[in-house]
Amino acid sequence: MASILKRRKLCCLEPLKCSSMSLQSFDGQKTDKKDEIFVTPLDNLKEKKQKKKNKKQAKEWSCVNNCCWRIGFLCTTWWLLCLLYHFLPPTLPGFQIPESPGMRLKREGVPALHPIILVPGIITGGLELWEGRPCAEGLFRKRLWGGNFAEILKRPLCWLDHLSLDNETGLDPPGIRVRAVPGLVAADYFAPGYFVWAVLIENLGKIGYEQKNLNMAAYDWRLSFQNTEIRDKALSRLKSKIELMYITNGYKKVVVVPHSMGANYFLHFLKWVEAPHPMGGGGGPGWCAKHIKAIMNIGPTFLGVPKAVSKILSAEGKDVAFLRTMAPGILDSDYLGLQTLEHVMRVSRTWDSIISLMPKGGETIWGHLDWSPEEGNNCHDVKKGCVKHTAGDNNYNNSDTKKNFQVKEPMKYGRIISFGKEASQLPSTLLPVLDSKETSCGSNSAIVNLSCIQKIAERNAYTVRTVFDLLRFVAPKMIKRAEAQFSHGIAENLDHPKYNHYKYWSNPLETKLPDAPDMEIYSLYGVGIPTERSYVYKMSPSDKCKSIPFQIDNSAGGEEGSCLEGGVYFVDGDGSVPVVSAGFMCAKAWRGRTRFNPSGVASYVREYQHKRSASLLEWRRVESGAHVDIMGNVGMIEDVLRVAAGATAAEIGGDMIFSDIMKMAERIHLRL
Amino acid sequence: MSLIRRRKAAEADKASSSESKIHTERDEEDDKKKEGTGKSNKAEQKKNKWSCVNNCCWFVGCVCSIWWFLLFLYNAMPASFPQYVTEAITGPWPDPPGLKLKKEGLTANHPVVFVPGIVTGGLELWEGHQCAEGLFRKRLWGGTFGEVYRRPSCWAEHMSLDNETGLDPPGIRVRPVSGLVAADYFAPGYFVWAVLISNLAQIGYEEKNMYMAAYDWRLSFQNTEVRDQSLSRIKSNIELMVATSGGRKAVVIPHSMGVLYFLHFMKWVEAPAPMGGGGGPGWCSKHIKAVMNIGGPFLGVPKAVAGLFSAEAKDIAVARAIAPGFLDNDLFRVQTLQHVMKMTRTWDSTMSMIPKGGETIWGGLDWSPEEGYLPSKRKQRTSDTQLTSHEENKTLISQTNIVNYGRIISFGKEVAEASSSKIERIDFRGAFKGSNVANTSCRDLWTEYHDMGVGGITAVAEYKVYTADSIVDLLHFVAPKMMARGSAHFSYGIADNLDDPKYEHYKYWSNPLETKLPNAPDMEIFSMYGVGIPTERSYIYKLSPSSECYIPFQIDTSADGHDEDGCLKDGVYTVDGDETVPVLSAGFMCAKAWRGKTRFNPSGIRSYIREYDHCPPANLLEGRGTQSGAHVDIMGNFALIEDIIRVAAGAKGEDLGGDQVYSDIFKWSEKIKLPL
Known part of the structure; x- marks a missing residue:
């Protein structure tokens, strides 16, 4: 009788269980079995029927209660651990953290001397909302970019809407004001736990830096450089900040530390500040010589990346291509109408600053x-991370590697x-020749028609020069905006009056360095x-409207040890910036008195060999060379600290080179 | 056991409430049967013992799940929901002044400088003793005050200054937080400047034309310059904002002790260089449109x-x-x-x-x-x-x-x-x-x-x-x-x-009864309290x-x-x-000592008194009220915010309606026999 009742009750509960607790039912069953084991030895005297009943009881008990029990157990344990963690002394005895460079230099008695300005790069700076559409209600002065990115998950379309700029002007769309977060908080951490400048700031703090002699020149990294001045007065603020710090710190010149795109931004600033007033800052010809001691570019993108x-062409890079190989279909599926890449592309194409990185x-x-x-370049060594260069050894007389590339066809x-x-490997004579003018078909129509796309693909290989034609074709509006803001050529005659225009200022190959013979320029990467x-690209398989017509051909991989992997050719660098871009200017074009550096500003290259982390514990370790992680590299931090405390380049050791940059620089035939 | 059973049933029944009665009846029947059979059952007994710990875990789990569920609901809730509920109960809210004035067509005009008062500004650690490990650039003052509870004596040690010099004790550097975040909220949810900032933003203000003159409020005023160069920063920032906004003068809004700090600043900036800022005699008239003092303790408290x-x-x-x-x-x-x-x-x-x-x-x-x-x-x-x-x-x-x-x-x-x-x-x-x-x-x-x-x-x-x-x-x-x-x-x-030349010393600069106002006839001084x-x-x-x-x-x-x-x-x-x-301290200077051309105000700077009658919030939903007159809560007073926005958008004292007085301040001022 009882069992019947039980069963009836079970039947009533069954559908509920399945619907609401279907997720946990698996767990429930597992514990069921445990219960069974627990119960059966004691029950072995009872008949089968009784057993069955017990089992059912247990099952019934288990489903909801077990879940609750589990959650409760986990919560309690968690709290207990939290409590213990809080009672833990800040430093465990026996667990010695290696001394930070700041501490060591403090003990050596190196004090804060020159004021420091940090210039963050693209992406890493925080952006906050000042005025928004109704969908962004309640987000006033909350971070849209940086921080925990909670709003992407809550209201993704609204978020994208607010982060894009106007497609015509490259400035705010009507009714939306998103502004850079000011101060050191702008880029100390990009997301919780993911430091950008924080480690450097902390080390600087150790030797006595504080707000009055350490500042961050935050700017809206989505805008073109001149537009940050037009809209936010960011360059004027930077000028005023440097002047104030120079005066209040006893007329000590400022050390500037730009990172990534910040290096180009600061090049722009150097020209802007000395240019006369309507277009420039009106600081006069001696401003840089008077106010700036050194520029320590970290992972600079001087010559672009x-x-x-690929970001502009198809909104993807190595990471996206890799993801596509891992889980094909996720990104391309139309499943929830997500079209993530398309959205990313739409938004990022409104950002002028990306063009500065071309x-x-x-x-x-x-x-070519x-x-x-x-x-x-020998990719095998680079990839394995075991390149055994010695500093200053740029002759590259290792016979092994020489043999290696004599055998193989050099990468193009x-x-x-x-x-x-x-197409990426054929000799150029075998490539189909197509006049670049022809590809301009349909550039005025909004929808890029299919035949044109095919024509582009027929062209097969693009160099840096012709790739602009390609981009002009696929993103006409963006390139049109950008060409008013940036230039990517090489100047024939730097004294030509056209180079007074601001669009040339961020290109080191079309500007002269300021007349500041005592200044020093470092390239740290x-x-x-x-x-x-x-x-290596291919056509997208799907023809659905609005989709991106090209994508990286992730099936294109070379044999073991080749530089081609997942459709991407690799060279030496810091994961984002190739060595040529980061090092060439300081290694050759600015070395000594050249036409780009008429006053002979001293330039130095300091490379930091990337070392793979030994364990997960040192997640972003202290000897990393990766583009952002290098900001935690102890060697680099020590160099910055020493220069800030007054050391000259000779005192920190001049050049430090591990890569082939000198050899590469020699191969580049640029009139100096 | 039965308790659990019943609870569980009740939980499960939430989904199908129509059938709930049948369920519980059945459950009760069930329980009786179970008790009958269970007591004779060894296994059941064992289970009962076991359930003691389990019960606790179960309970915690339940509470947690419900809590998470509620949190999820809260997060999924549209942001305007609380306002909607409040409006449903108390009737529609008036438009915030920023929105109202935006509809009138006011736009950002003069750059705005905030000068926070004592206590409200955040302080962060830059160098500390061993006990403050891991607090680098964390807030010691303002924010959550978490450290007060965790290590109170360490906290007090770091907040104290040197007893002899009034500057940093050796080995400790606590510095003011800079930027608008310094004093927008004192603690989470307790606004200071945040309401004013958001209203100003509505008519177009943003970081480039708003500046928070954060300073270390523990130091004497001159020491903020000696240690942090705070006064120089304020000077440079005002100059920058005036220059970048096309020469439009700044509107300065000090609150509480910030009022005295800014009085000090106005003397400092025009004084010659070693002791002062070297701005020269015309600096204030060139850079400042109005000083709108909120709850200023001009004469102390x-x-x-x-x-x-x-x-x-x-x-x-x-x-x-x-x-x-x-x-x-x-x-x-x-x-x-x-x-x-x-x-x-x-x-x-x-x-x-x-x-x-x-x-x-x-x-x-x-x-x-x-x-x-x-x-x-x-x-x-x-x-x-x-x-x-x-x-x-x-x-x-x-x-x-x-x-x-x-x-x-x-x-x-x-x-x-x-x-x-x-x-x-x-x-x-x-x-x-x-x-x-x-x-x-x-x-x-x-x-x-x-x-x-x-x-x-x-x-x-x-x-x-x-x-x-x-x-x-x-x-x-x-x-x-x-x-x-x-x-x-x-x-x-x-x-x-x-x-008397002795009054050129900086110790007199923050006392309005021992200094002259700067020579700036176009400037206006408001006392709002x-x-x-x-x-x-x-x-x-x-x-x-x-x-x-x-x-x-x-x-x-x-x-x-x-x-x-x-x-x-x-x-x-x-x-x-x-x-x-x-009232006497906040109003007397503007009501009498600075009215017209007096010896404290030789250039005849116009002074206005704007009083705001306190009206406590009607119910809890209104929070700290929109008509409050309390010292800090007045920063959320809609009438005060409207006055500030109008002045920032270009209005003059007369446009606001001149004086607005509820107290006996004029009567009391009469009784004070101060030679003017």
Whole structure:
């Protein structure tokens, strides 16, 4: 009788269980069995029926209660651990954290001397909302970019809407004001736990820096550089900040530390501040010499990055291509109407600043169809992270590697975009020749028609020069906006009056450094990480409207040890910026008195060999050379600290080179 | 077991509520059966034992899941939902002033500078002792105050300044947070400037034309320049904003002590370089359109005296009255007040708010400008007509004793009420302080009281009554070191001859009665403050019962007024004000001393008084109210915000409607005989 009742009750509960607790039912069953084991030895005297009943009881009990029990158990344990953690002394005895460079220098008695300005790069700076559409209600002065990115998950479309800029002007869309977060909080952490500047700031704090002599020049990194001045007065603020710090710190010159795109931004500033008033800051010709001691560029993108090309062309890079290989279909599926990449592309194409990262210097720097400065690069070593260079050894007389690239066909890095793997490897004479003018068909129509796309693909290989034609075709509005803001060529005659226009200021190959003979320019960057250099593309399989017509051909991979992997050719670099871009200016074009550096500003290259982390505990370790992680590299931090405390380049050891930058620089035939 | 069963059933039934009755009935039947069979069953017994721990876990799990579910719902809720609910209950809210004025077509015009007051600005750690490991660039002051609970003595140590220099103690660097975040919220949810900022943003303000002049509010004003170059930063930022906004002058909005700080700044910026900012005589008229002081303690606040004298004020006195012994007990060796006192006495800035102007302003033994004030009077006036209430006042005054507000500190209630001829006073100045009463156990908690013997303490009590003049002497007597620091940075008198070259020293710059306003005839000065809240004005003290390690004086909380409407409550006499600053201090300068061309205002800068009558929030949903007049809550007062926005958008004092007065400030100003 009882069992019947039980069963009836079970039947009543059954559907509920399945619907509401279906997720946990698996867990429930598992514990069921445990219960069974627990119960049966005691029950072995009872008959089968009784057993069955017990089992049912247990099952019934288990479903909801077990879940609650589990959650409760986990919560209690968690709280207990939290409590213990809080009672833990800040430093465990026996667990010695290696001394930070700041502490060591403090003990050595190195005090804060020169004021410091940090210039963050693209992406890393926080952006907050000042005025928004109704969908962004309650987000006033909350971070849209940086922080925990909670709003992406809550209201993704609204978020994208607010982060894009106006497609015509490159400024705010009507009714939306998103502004850079000011102060050191702007870019100390990008997301909770993911430091950008925080480690450097902490080390500077140790030797006595504080708000009055340490400042961050936060700017809206989505805008073109001149627009940050027009809209936010960011350059004027930076000028006033530097002047104030110079005066209040006893007329000590400022050390500027730009990172990534910040290096280009600061180049722009150097020209802006000395230019006369309507377009420039009106500081006069001696301003830089008077106010700036050194510029310590960290992972600078002086000559651009090839990554920017693929980002603009198809909103993907190595990471996206890798993801596509891992889980094909996720990104391309239309399943929830997500079209993530399309949205990313739509938004990022409104950001002018990406254009500033396009490779500069054309084929002279980046190579053409059959030649590139990096040819002969040995990817095997780079990838394994065991390159055994010694500092200053740039002759590269290792016979092994020489043999290696004599045997193999040199990589054609000059072809930044090639359609199909063959096109990336064929000798140039076999490539179909197509007049670039022809590709301009349909550029005025909003929808890029299919035949044009095919024509583009027929072209097969694009160098840095021709890739602009390609982009002009696929993103006409963006390139049109950008060409008013940036230039990517090489100046023939730097005294030509046209170079007084601000669009040339962020291109080191079209500007002269300021007349400041006492100033020093450093290029600090990591090496030993495979870095994207050129891409193999293919047509997208789907023809659905609005989708991106091209994508990286992730099936294109070379044999073991080749530089081609997942449709991307790699060279040495810091994971984002190839060595050529980061190092060439300081290694050659600014070395000594050249036409780009008429007053002979001293320039130094300091490379930091990337070392792979030994364990997960040192997640972003202290010897990393990766583009952002290098900000935690102890060697680099010590260099910055020493220069800030008054050391000259000779005192910190001059150049420090692990890569082939000197050799590559020699191969580049640029008139100096 | 049955309990669990039932609960579970009830939970499950939430989804299918229609069938719930049948379920529970069945459950009960079930339970009976189970109990019958279960008791004979060994397995069941075992299970019962087991369930004891499990029950707890189960319960915690349940609570957690429900909590998470609610959190999820809360997060999934649209942001405008709470407002919708509130509006449904209380009726539609008025448009916030920013939105209203945006509809009128006002746009951002003049750059705006905020000058926060004492206490409200955030402070963060840049270098600390071992105990503050891991707090680098974390807020010590402001924010969640989490560290106060975790390591209180470490926290107090880092918040204190050096007792000799008033600057950083060795090895500790605590610095102000910079930017708008410094004082937008004091603690999570407790706004200071945030409401004003968001309203300004609505008419187009943003970071480039708003600037928070954050400074370390613990330091004396000149020391903020010496240590942090705060004044230079403000100067450079104002210059930058004026230049980048096409030469439009700045509107400065100081709050509370920021008012004094900005007075100091205006003198500093025009003074020549070694001591001043070297801006030259025309700087203020070139860069500043208006100074809109919110709740400014121009002439100091009596609260500062009580704070310095015995580290207590009305709030602590009330706490002591409610729970006697709690604060004084030695049980956990907490000695909270002593710790607070030790810390606050190292802060020079508190001395900037000691009442200024002496007996001329604050009243002597037998008179005070506010005499005849009755807290009930204003309530009546709002309902009755002016004439009848005036008559009533007269009768009321004749009935009750006139309160001697001038006696800022009196020992005993009788003394406070007696006429001056009856008080016998023994001068404490020069009295022998006696030997040190403190035993060595008190040394770890050094307040200057321990250097003072029984003789000194009785001498202080024997003087009986202290007016604003003798208060300064009293503080010199009980805390010589602190006042030695203080008198190098602040002055509390009235200048006889403002052209005396000694007034070029920076210690006079923050006292409006010892400085001239800058030569800026186009500038406007507003004094905006709340009225209608009883505000501390004078205190009745007694000797502490125990005298070991304690602060020897405390407010006599047993002293209460005769009737309900009396001004005396818990040992504190109150007058009209904004809960912190009495009307007299906030309004007198703009009402009289700076009106027209006076010797304090030689260029005839126009001054306006804008009072905001306090209207407490009607219900809890309104939070801190949109019509509040309280010292900090007034920053969310819609009328005040509207005034500020109008001025920032270009309006002048006359456009706002000139003076707006609810209190007797003009009457009281008349009574003050200050040569102008």
